[in-house]
Amino acid sequence: MMKKKLNGYLIAGCIITGIIVLWIIIGRFYTPYPPTKMSSAKLQAPSAAHLFGTDKFGRDIFSRVMQGSGTTLLIAALTILIGAGVGTVVGAVTGYFGGIVDEVLMRLNDALTAFPSILLALVIISILGPGKYNVIIALGIVFIPSYARMMRTAFAAQRDVNYIISARLMGASNLRILLIHMLPNTLHVLLPALTIGFNNAVLAEASMSFLGIGVTPPDVSMGYMLSEAQGMFRSAPWYALSVGGVIALLVFGVSLIGEGLQIMNKEVD
Amino acid sequence: MKYAARRILALFITMILVSFLAFAAFHIISGDPARAILGMNATEKQLELMRHELGLDKPFIVQYFNWLLGFFSGNLGISYSYRQPVASLIMPKLKVTLVMVLISFAIIVVFSLPLGLRAAQKSESRFDWIRTSINQLCMAVPAFFLSILVSYVFGIILKFFTPGDFPKMDKNLMGALRYLFFAAVCIAIPRIAMAVRMLKSTLIEEMEKDYVRTAISRGNDRVEVLKKHVLKNSLVPTITFLGQTMAEIVGGSIVVEQVFGIPGMGRFLVASISNRDYPVVEALVVILAFWVILSGTVADLINQKIDPRLKLGGRA
Amino acid sequence: MLEVRDLHVKFHNRDREAVAGVSFTLKDGEILGLVGESGSGKSVTAMSIAGLLPRKKCDYRGDVLVDGEDMLHANRALLRKVQGNKIGVVFQEPMSAMDPLMKVGKQVEEVLEIHTDLSPEERKKRALQALEDVELPDPEAVYNKYPHELSGGMLQRSMIAAAIVARPSLLLLDEPTTALDVTIQAQILELLKKLNRKHGMSMLFISHNLNVVRKLCKRVAVMQRGVIVEEGSTKNVFFHPQHPYTQHLIECIPARVKVIARKHAEEEAEEAGQAVTADSRQLPPAETGQAPSADPGQTGGERNG
């Protein structure tokens, strides 16, 4: 009997992500310095007192990154929740029922996919205005089409499969079939897609903040800090490098998980 | 032939839908172009005059159809911000972006194909995880962060190009190409990583199919199998991916242009959005969307040539 | 022509040997049937013969001699010479065993391209000839079609055509008819018989259906869990099964078929002037046919894993 075997990527990914998430959670309750506390020790290089150095207001970058990554994590997680959630609903409905609903929604989907995602986010943000929650909504909307398309395929593939026909014959309601009979069988595509989506969300949030349409202080996200850091690349390179490093590490960890999940799926078939 | 006609019809329908969405979206945006043009001290009367001048006092649907008709006759409207025909404004920028995107695409193709092949071949080596991890890491770096690094290292320190001083294409083509090359690299790197990953898994998957065993049973070497059978079979997902890439690097160029100070379409788009310059934004968005859909359609048409089975299926 | 001696194959990720000491021989022009339950190691045996074992994923020992050459330990260069040329293989699922993007004709020709210096025109001629040999109605049309444009039966014929185009001396057939309709199944069997007669090709015919094997093979080997439990002339095995597993296998054949089979056998025997032993006339009725190995849930082949 083939048990789902953990693989190296999955373990390494979980460890890296786990450490960062733990660090972020700690950051909710404790940071070495208050993240917004300004001091006259400006733009100091990393030292024992300030592991990542300080920024132009003399704030401790380590503490700020600790908190900023929390915002980033929250945004990415909620974005995926919206994108994948709505995407799954749309995909389920279109994939399962087909027909005219499918035609219309998929055409709309095509049209939405035609906008490059950053552009779509840009447009939505200029309607909603910047800010943490608007970024989440904007990115969430941006992410819907790809999930919808993917889930549509996953649901449509099951539509005429025997166990679903049986479920219909036993009189299960459509909702029950969708949720209980079909959904669990889409997880093997959904889970890796979630990790990819998560990473895209982190990178997209960073790009948006960089373009000045992302989160607004006092919320700090890593993208915001990175755009701040760009202006000080010469006088405080540690700022950009530490923030960029943490983003890369977080994304790296999660994509290792995704890689691991995919390998696991393949092994089990 | 029928398939091609159907795809082109679909492209057309989607474009109409896209244009409507774009047009509607920018009319929902709360800002007032008249206000944007006239500034904060403008009086109601001034604003009204301006709105009339811009045709903003007509009903939405009328505005849309006027615009759509104009679009087909090559008249993309007049920019609010520059009082010039949009077409003449955006042409030079489109040229810059197009060149950058094409360079970037070329880099992606040139690097990812051999790397992907190699990754697939070496997938059973003990050091595969190193390769995979490096690959994942390349995907993890935000494109603009890469851009910042590249423009500092290659621009300021090594002086291979002068950041902020993009040479005019018609005057100094080589200089412009060199400048664009560095930006294109920044767009390309994460995409190369993705392409390698995709190629690797496609090739491995393909190598495990039954027909490979058949081919070997006929006396083919693994290399021959790869050349004669597997590559062609991997081509369809690869071309689909490249089509997506073609579409997505345009989106990626928006941010990279910003960092490198490249006067391309992306930067112009961002500026025009914040200036509420609807005609420009709408034209750019529709062109962008066209690019995206076209990439997909072309990829599909090529695939359909490669894989005769696709002729039957049409849309999945 | 083919000699397998004490073949052992064990996959790294499995606990049990897939093939645990199989020995048999196959003479020139003979058709040997290999039957057995699912997972009993039939395909692995065939793969070992054809040099198609995934060598990195398993341990193997023993000898597989094809015309005196050891296929099990042969290097790639030697294998390459033999594969397709001396040994042709036909697989179970024609749809997935053919390259979906290559025209059928090209796939039939491929063997010639690898093993001969024939000109393209010559190759095409040979390929068309092979397609005709397998009794495809319009070889020229089939030559230019893609696999998905053919029906299962036509595809399986094309597979056979590709396997015989280079006139190999040994044809390995791994359940070539299981996926097919009964009528088509019968046609394919007829075709194989004809090929055997016409070209004197030796064949190893794998199936899990003893009844199918009966129609084609003179000799049959029965496999269970990696070993051959019984071997002999088809008639003997069919009418006097010795091993319980074989008996069980026979019991599963409907009574009606057995009656007909007996009739055939008698006719044949009469022609040959000898009688079939009397005691086997009393066949148990199919209705009461129960598996001797009691646990019905478990005999259905091993559990995956």
Add this chain to the structure above:
Amino acid sequence: MADSILDTITTMTGLGADPVAEAVTEAQKQLVLEVNHVSGGYRTPGLFGKGKYQQVLYDVDFNIRHGEIMGLVGESGTGKSTLARMILGMLEPEEGSIVHYTKRPQIIFQDPYSSLNPAYMVEWSLEEPLRVFGKYDEAERKRRVRDMLAKVELPQEVLTARPSELSGGQRQRVSIAAALIRRPRFIIADEPVSALDVTIQAQILQLLRDLREELDLSYLFISHDLNVVYQLCDRVLVMKKGRIVEQGTVDEVYDHPKEEYTKQLLAAAQ
């Protein structure tokens, strides 16, 4: 198109909601199914209008009596599964009618790999029909599942296994159990043994036979293997290109085939 199918299925499958004819004759009481001159096929949804119509069944007319096993043979693609779908209510006949005299039938499929939901343990799959039915509590459900498991001769351990961990034969037994758990009177078996090893085929056939006695079942048994049909069935329908070309008791048909086609089939099967 798909939604209309769904609608009909969901409205037609409720237990006890089946239209049972009020005044049935004595003869009809012996029937479980009446298929009256049914024709029909598939409509492919087109971009504009109704799309293409492909007729599969032509004037199919037969009935199945109480306690009977009816065989249905024919080559691949003649419309055997299509007929099954129509009887199950997943497809509307274009002409003719189908009358059920029992609860709606359940179905057993050919491919044991796709007939069980891979995401769940066997126990869940067996309980699900009862859960959907909604009239039994947890304990009763468990009891019935165990009961049924014993009937299909599977050990209790199977309950906690996932379908992927079972052999084909075991899976097919589980599918049968799932089809029977709500005690239908009529079962359609669409090539339930074609994908199985011969030895296991025999076991499953035996099981179907035993269950008929035990649970008072009638079958429509679809197969392209005439030998299997001979082993199991009382009567047989031979189908060719969507038409019933021959019907009668097994012995009648097998010993004195009237149609050329039947003769061919029989010859091939030997």
Add this chain to the structure above:
Amino acid sequence: GKGTAQNTGTAGTQAAADAAAGTEQASTERAKANEIVIGIAQDLDQSLDPHYAVAAGTKEVMFNVFEGLVKYDSKGDTVPAVASDVQISDDGLVYTFTLRDGVKFHNGDTVDLDDVIYSIQRCKDDPKVNPQTSTGLQCIESLEKDGDNKLVMTLSEPNTELMSLLTLAILPADYDKQDTAPVGTGPYKYVGRTAQESVELEKFADYWGTPGNIDKVTYKINEKVEGLVMGLESGALDLVSHLSSTQVAELNKDNFNIEQGTMNLVQALYLNNEAAPFDNELVRQALCYAVDRQGILDMAFDGYGFPIGSNVFPAFTKYFDESLVGYYEHDVKKAKELLTQAGYPDGFDMTITVPSNYQPHVDTAEVIAEQLKEVGINATLNRVEWESWKADTYAGRNFQSTVIGLTADPLTARSLLERFTTGQRVADEEGNRGNNFINYNNADYDALFEQAVKCYDDAEQVKIYKEMEKNLTEHAASVYIQDMADMVAVRKGLTGLTFYPLYVLDVSTLKWE
């Protein structure tokens, strides 16, 4: 004086210049060709017509292209330009201008009286002209030619600020392409622009006055200031103004002189006097005490900048009241007391709206938010786009507080102070609301303004304006912070940078050594 340049960069040495030879290449070539490239952070207005142009950034560039009858000098005084002389009657009602001889437009035509009358008339009547200008000009009753080089302007009432208004550009009469191909009389003529990329000017050879030194000036646009800094570093740009101290810190001091002037604006935390809790004067005062101006300067501006106490910037020496700067000393205790008095002992939540494209304002707001924590006020930043700031915050007055800098245009006390009167607060018959975007509502202030407008005695008027300033301070209309330092990075070798008390950059004085 405050308005002139102070060189804070290190003294240039030859050695340093040599070391940076690589980056210098492009700029050396430009020096040889007598050209410069200036970096600016935003593109010019859609219309280059100077009468319609509103953006400060546009005026900053087009200052070099246009002139009025008079123009500002580097002290902020008006000096004759297109007019060579002006006579004002004793009652201040009749102005007689003498047209300068041989002033040429960039298109080669000579300026005549018709052009002058056309220009003034247009500013007075055209509804699309900036209302501050057109309202000011309403006092002109008639414009008459006297001979062919004298213009007699009769007013309905005296207006001490008229001269400032008459800096309005003189344009060729009935030339209708001003918005895309502007033609003026300034030392530089407009050559062309590429949207969102660059604007080009060229020395005007027929200029009547001291001509410029540089032959060709190119403005390169980059919305990201970081991009401008990188452009300086890489040698692509020669001069960038309005840099922050952080950005200056990024530059290699061997290649640049950093000149410091003033931005000439009033940066403040503007409070919406109608939005709770800032409708309560005590709360506003508490905020004034809670905010530490010097702290802001130190924290966000490396100590550069000039603290202020009311709505006039220091460079405007005539009206600037030094004594108001210290009116509210930073005093947390007092702030808390006031808050308690106002009924907010535990502070409250507030939002500071800031235009995200102006980093200095964002920084200031961040520091303020941090400072307000000390008195228990929890301030959240709301970064908005510039367009939406203009529409929602400024025109829509839909905000609680905002950090922004207000400039004077024209350079008059009136333009700085009139905006807080009731007349500018409430809507007129047509539904227009004026510029009192903070909804300041004070009867005394209104009365003082009435007086000031009617007063024709300059000294008396200055006194009244100062009273108004004081009124704003006392009632804590807003939390006044500073006039920001204007840091200009100038490539070594380029000299002659002149600061004005206006938001302009005069390129005519620049030259390569």
